[in-house]
Amino acid sequence: MPIILIIALIIVLLAVLLLGVRVFFVRGGKFPSTHIEANKALREKGIHCANSQMEAEARRKNLFDRIDTANK
Numbered sequence: 001m002p003i004i005l006i007i008a009l010i011i012v013l014l015a016v017l018l019l020g021v022r023v024f025f026v027r028g029g030k031f032p033s034t035h036i037e038a039n040k041a042l043r044e045k046g047i048h049c050a051n052s053q054m055e056a057e058a059r060r061k062n063l064f065d066r067i068d069t070a071n072k
Contacts, residue, residue, distance in 0.1 A: 035049065036048065036049045037049055037052070
């Protein structure tokens with residue numbers, strides 16, 4: 001049982017080390033951004049963050065509000 005635990009810990013340590021090579025061994029290194037706004041291909045397709053889309057939707061006026069504003 002302890003040998004399996006040690007092997008599992010070594011595998012996890014190795015995985016973390018390999019995933020963090022850029023962070024640990026490069027000066028000023030950081031993990032790549034996983035945010036949608038940082039992805040150029042998604043921006044070109046017009047796909048945005050859900051928060052940005054909800055904010056834009058909240059600012060959008062419906063037809064009745066635009067007519068009311070135009071009549072004032």
